[in-house]
Amino acid sequence: MSIELRNVTYKYSTGTAYEMVALDNISLQIPDGQFIGIIGHTGSGKSTLIQHFNGLIRPTSGQVLFDGEDIWGEKYDRRHLRSQVGLVFQYPEHQLFETDVLTDVCFGPKNLGCSEEECKERALEALHQVGLKEKYYHMSPFDLSGGQKRRVAIAGVLAMNPKMLVLDEPTAGLDPKGRDDILDKVKELHETRGISIAIVSHSMEDMAKYVERIIVMNHGHMPFDGTPREVFSHYLELEKIGLAAPQITYIMHALAEHGLAVNTEATTVSEAKESILKALGR
Amino acid sequence: MLKDITIGQYYPADSAIHKLDPRVKIITTVIYIVSLFVTNDWIGYLAAFLFLAACIKVSKVPLSFILKGMKSIAFLLGITVVFNLIFTPGEEVLVTFWKITITEKGLEMAVRMAIRLSFLIVGTSLMTLTTTPNQLTNALERLMKPLSFMLPVHEIAMMMSIALRFIPILMEETDKIMKAQMARGADFETGNIIVRIKNMVPLLVPLFISAFRRANDLAMAMEARCYHGGAGRTQMKPLSYRGNDWVAYGVMWGYLAVCIVLRIVF
Numbered sequence A: 001m002s003i004e005l006r007n008v009t010y011k012y013s014t015g016t017a018y019e020m021v022a023l024d025n026i027s028l029q030i031p032d033g034q035f036i037g038i039i040g041h042t043g044s045g046k047s048t049l050i051q052h053f054n055g056l057i058r059p060t061s062g063q064v065l066f067d068g069e070d071i072w073g074e075k076y077d078r079r080h081l082r083s084q085v086g087l088v089f090q091y092p093e094h095q096l097f098e099t100d101v102l103t104d105v106c107f108g109p110k111n112l113g114c115s116e117e118e119c120k121e122r123a124l125e126a127l128h129q130v131g132l133k134e135k136y137y138h139m140s141p142f143d144l145s146g147g148q149k150r151r152v153a154i155a156g157v158l159a160m161n162p163k164m165l166v167l168d169e170p171t172a173g174l175d176p177k178g179r180d181d182i183l184d185k186v187k188e189l190h191e192t193r194g195i196s197i198a199i200v201s202h203s204m205e206d207m208a209k210y211v212e213r214i215i216v217m218n219h220g221h222m223p224f225d226g227t228p229r230e231v232f233s234h235y236l237e238l239e240k241i242g243l244a245a246p247q248i249t250y251i252m253h254a255l256a257e258h259g260l261a262v263n264t265e266a267t268t269v270s271e272a273k274e275s276i277l278k279a280l281g282r
Numbered sequence B: 001m002l003k004d005i006t007i008g009q010y011y012p013a014d015s016a017i018h019k020l021d022p023r024v025k026i027i028t029t030v031i032y033i034v035s036l037f038v039t040n041d042w043i044g045y046l047a048a049f050l051f052l053a054a055c056i057k058v059s060k061v062p063l064s065f066i067l068k069g070m071k072s073i074a075f076l077l078g079i080t081v082v083f084n085l086i087f088t089p090g091e092e093v094l095v096t097f098w099k100i101t102i103t104e105k106g107l108e109m110a111v112r113m114a115i116r117l118s119f120l121i122v123g124t125s126l127m128t129l130t131t132t133p134n135q136l137t138n139a140l141e142r143l144m145k146p147l148s149f150m151l152p153v154h155e156i157a158m159m160m161s162i163a164l165r166f167i168p169i170l171m172e173e174t175d176k177i178m179k180a181q182m183a184r185g186a187d188f189e190t191g192n193i194i195v196r197i198k199n200m201v202p203l204l205v206p207l208f209i210s211a212f213r214r215a216n217d218l219a220m221a222m223e224a225r226c227y228h229g230g231a232g233r234t235q236m237k238p239l240s241y242r243g244n245d246w247v248a249y250g251v252m253w254g255y256l257a258v259c260i261v262l263r264i265v266f
């Protein structure tokens, strides 16, 4: 599985007074099995970008290729593509509609034409993987808490067995534990199922901890694309576009300025700890 | 597909018409509609056409944008024209085929109707294109004030402005939920009518829930800010006429006078 965007430009409301360029000539490649983070201030085009990955919106100009095939080609089966690239929207709990949790999660596989039994099997597996307790399976999704709803919604996409999972701010509005839970589950999925992950987030700490590649968006452009280390080493430029590096980066730079020989590239707490202890000679 | 609906949409531009008091625009629109039905000869239509064309020119709204809004009403217009064409009795028969006869009078009626209706629609959409929904309801509230002894005028205006405000929000929400369900393999485009209606359930249930949630939130937010209806309420920017507005009224009465004179003379 691989996705490639070639010179993709997207404009909202073309031909009206409200025309708005949300993506400006973006080119990028997503190879199989990567764990990617997408950051950018609000309105920078992150959600617009990820909706190109599964053909929900059509680029105003440019191409989107899935496994080398143009997804806007004439006979391309975009419904199949959407089962391959599962997309979980911002506040996905707003898309729940069935009378109970299990049936809601079955919606995706049912649309793919799976048999009743297979639907159920996949739904149970997905619900298990997102870590929702069994006692909730037959409750109305509307009676669950926000975090539980979020899990149901993610399970609804997972049940389609996608080869890539794209999550738009999956942790927005959750408490610290709920946040870590969901991200840990996503990481587990990445490791056990081997699926590629792209995750939009505003938390630099989470990015440093989980992802192997960061894509930075700013006003429809893509100023940085690289490993967390590379990207966060530009922390001064990041600040100029309304972002920041993880707090650890700042501490390490401050320590280095004061003459402690620490590694300023450390981005997570444990890396920082090691580097500081080493610099202190303990 | 949702994008094609332009009725009631606002087109921001910096023009003399945009800056007019909304009351002037509402009254002028009403007078214009009346004038269309007062007129019954071709020279009158010419006057109406010139007046409208001048307004469009001054408003700086592109003609293509106005005509795009006409598309959704073309069907209605078509039906009216066809009915007038075939059901108007008359002496001089132009063509007869099968059981349908088209008379000269019918043809004339159809053309008149088409002209009147399209001028009416273009005229009204020009008003909504150059006036924000808020200004519109504000003006309506002021114009209806004399009726406040028998109607809750303020509440009606408030409900209208909230309803208008929510149209784009709900459209956006529809778009979002539709995409979210499409990402789960939902199909809104194929199948016969029954299948399609059934397929709408995953769209409609979340949409209704979100509409109720929003309505509830809004009511709470209004109450939290001590909203208590119209009694004793004042406005931050009350409407008041300025020089240009009187000029516009002058032009409007002038136009109406021309229409009446034309009607009497011809």
Ligand SMILES: Nc1ncnc2c1ncn2[C@@H]1O[C@H](COP(=O)(O)OP(=O)(O)OP(=O)(O)O)[C@@H](O)[C@H]1O
Binding pocket: A012, A013, A020, A021, A022, A040, A041, A042, A043, A044, A045, A046, A047, A048, A049, A090, B172
């Ligand atoms: N449906 C729409 N119609 C018109 N403009 C839109 C629409 N959706 C987004 N935009 C505009 O496109 C730009 C990019 O929006 P996008 O939703 O991709 O931002 P984002 O990076 O996801 O922001 P956030 O972090 O707030 O979710 C914004 O400036 C926004 O105003």
Ligand SMILES: [Mg+2]
Binding pocket: A046, A047, A048, A090, A168
């Ligand atoms: Mg977004």
